[in-house]
Amino acid sequence: MAYVQGADWQYDVPTSGSKHLPPDAGYGKALRNQGYTFEVAVADLIDNSIDAGAHNVVVHFLRDATRLLTLLIVDDGRGMDDEDLDSAMTVGRRRKYDTQALGMYGTGLKAASLSHADTLTVVSRTKKSRAAGRKLTAAGLEDNFRCDTVTPDSAQSLVDRYNGVIEWNGTVVRWDHVRAFETVASGQTDRFLSQAVQKLETHLGLYLHRFLEDGRLSIDIVVEDIDTRDELDHGGVQPLNPFGYKVPGKRGYPRTFTARVEGVGDIELTAHIWPAKSPLAGYKHIGSVIERQGFYFFRNDRLVQAGGWNGQRGALEPHLSLARIAVDLPSQPNDVFSLDVKKEDVTATQAFARGVEKAADDRGRTFAAYIADAQTVYRDGSSRAEPKRRPVIYPGKGLDPKVKRVICEELEAKHGEDPIAFVWTALPEDRFFDINREDHLILLNKSYRAAFNPNIRGGSNDAPVAKTLLYLLIEDCFGLKRWENSRTDKLDYWNNILLAAVRSQRDRYADPTA
Numbered sequence: 001m002a003y004v005q006g007a008d009w010q011y012d013v014p015t016s017g018s019k020h021l022p023p024d025a026g027y028g029k030a031l032r033n034q035g036y037t038f039e040v041a042v043a044d045l046i047d048n049s050i051d052a053g054a055h056n057v058v059v060h061f062l063r064d065a066t067r068l069l070t071l072l073i074v075d076d077g078r079g080m081d082d083e084d085l086d087s088a089m090t091v092g093r094r095r096k097y098d099t100q101a102l103g104m105y106g107t108g109l110k111a112a113s114l115s116h117a118d119t120l121t122v123v124s125r126t127k128k129s130r131a132a133g134r135k136l137t138a139a140g141l142e143d144n145f146r147c148d149t150v151t152p153d154s155a156q157s158l159v160d161r162y163n164g165v166i167e168w169n170g171t172v173v174r175w176d177h178v179r180a181f182e183t184v185a186s187g188q189t190d191r192f193l194s195q196a197v198q199k200l201e202t203h204l205g206l207y208l209h210r211f212l213e214d215g216r217l218s219i220d221i222v223v224e225d226i227d228t229r230d231e232l233d234h235g236g237v238q239p240l241n242p243f244g245y246k247v248p249g250k251r252g253y254p255r256t257f258t259a260r261v262e263g264v265g266d267i268e269l270t271a272h273i274w275p276a277k278s279p280l281a282g283y284k285h286i287g288s289v290i291e292r293q294g295f296y297f298f299r300n301d302r303l304v305q306a307g308g309w310n311g312q313r314g315a316l317e318p319h320l321s322l323a324r325i326a327v328d329l330p331s332q333p334n335d336v337f338s339l340d341v342k343k344e345d346v347t348a349t350q351a352f353a354r355g356v357e358k359a360a361d362d363r364g365r366t367f368a369a370y371i372a373d374a375q376t377v378y379r380d381g382s383s384r385a386e387p388k389r390r391p392v393i394y395p396g397k398g399l400d401p402k403v404k405r406v407i408c409e410e411l412e413a414k415h416g417e418d419p420i421a422f423v424w425t426a427l428p429e430d431r432f433f434d435i436n437r438e439d440h441l442i443l444l445n446k447s448y449r450a451a452f453n454p455n456i457r458g459g460s461n462d463a464p465v466a467k468t469l470l471y472l473l474i475e476d477c478f479g480l481k482r483w484e485n486s487r488t489d490k491l492d493y494w495n496n497i498l499l500a501a502v503r504s505q506r507d508r509y510a511d512p513t514a
Helices: 027-031 036-052 084-090 108-114 139-142 152-161 188-206 209-211 350-357 367-382 401-410 446-452 466-475 485-510
Strands: 056-063 067-076 117-125 132-136 147-149 172-176 219-225 233-234 255-261 265-273 294-299 302-306 323-328 338-339 345-348 419-424 434-436 441-445
Touching: 027 108, 036 056, 036 067, 036 108, 036 172, 036 188, 056 188, 067 188, 084 108, 084 117, 084 302, 108 172, 108 446, 117 152, 132 139, 132 152, 147 338, 152 323, 188 219, 188 233, 188 302, 188 434, 255 350, 255 367, 265 350, 265 367, 294 441, 302 350, 323 367, 345 350, 345 401, 350 367, 401 466, 419 446, 434 466, 441 466, 466 485
Parallel strands: 056 219, 294 323, 419 441
Antiparallel strands: 056 067, 067 172, 117 132, 117 172, 132 147, 219 233, 255 265, 265 323, 294 302, 338 345, 434 441
């Protein structure tokens, strides 16, 4: 059938009236399936803490002997009163954000939380209002978006539990019936936790590295046994700067190129070249180095995309693995850059790619020349032979995160192995340490713990020197298919020597004149 041209084109579609169509309760299912990974969801909640002026945030896992129970995110921000809580828990309600806020769409709290938990509770207190709380459940969403009011006593009790963080004001976000927690197989809780904490440390350290580096924000990740109230793990998130090399891969970098982008104006591109084969965590421990090449977009100092070329180049190629470019997005809304609701991917129109093609620095050097420099540094570095170090099983909980980072920077991982954890426990008096090869544990005799923590209560990451030296000594005892009697003999005489050393240290603390 031949196409027949109709009436003249109308540039706007005329209407005859309007209707208000509120969302159906079934929209709650869509809200719970936004594609948030666990660490991305937690980062979205911490964005809210930053917008509330928080300086300290605690990500708190609660567990018992066998199960993970609850996740809480606690901050010392301004807090919310009843009216603010109602607004925050209303699905689809947007508040007015200032140009420096990290929040954008008004859906992050609900979408991020309910993507992982069937129950979301928010309790908060301001300097002028008492503790109050709201609870939103998956069932409540389907019941015409019902939100429950937390009893005042319960709200106050939860705030009081975290009085070390919340003094006069702050907020607690609580996840219950977390689907990932409830599907952890029996006996796999420690393994799940170790992996979850590691991913959280990496994601938060990378995407919030500017806030962590300059001291605006401190984030602790804590694991607590709900029955004994013992802290099983406690570590601070360290910044992972994707541009944190000590010496650039090529002299004269970083360089700033200016791209004139139609519809936005001038955009600065700060181009970096990493040194080849860098061992630093900011290069090799934030994901595949090939996938981390390209543009790093920041919005109000918060990283919102870590790598990718956004239409400026084709497929990722190994020869550009050392090329990373920092771009601070305009704070004002525009038609060139758009950010997804999870804040981990930026879409740019072709106006950006055209601007980048013509970008130049203040001396007239082109962005294309930068690309060529990055490729050259990669090729030269790839041809340089370096000593090969034996891969190791990385340390896990019980060792200070700063020490773990350096170990990860200096040594390659032995893949497919669970981390080695440190545990203070009861051992015979003639043993300073023992190992559990099956569960990847280094067991330390708790009778000698005070020798490493004089006059203070040791935390989960205490005795870093002793633990690190012991790790370096016996790491190769784990992950073996065969066990030789000579290794048992080594463990015995190492134990005897170290036992003499720790007793000597204990005696010196008991008698300072010794």
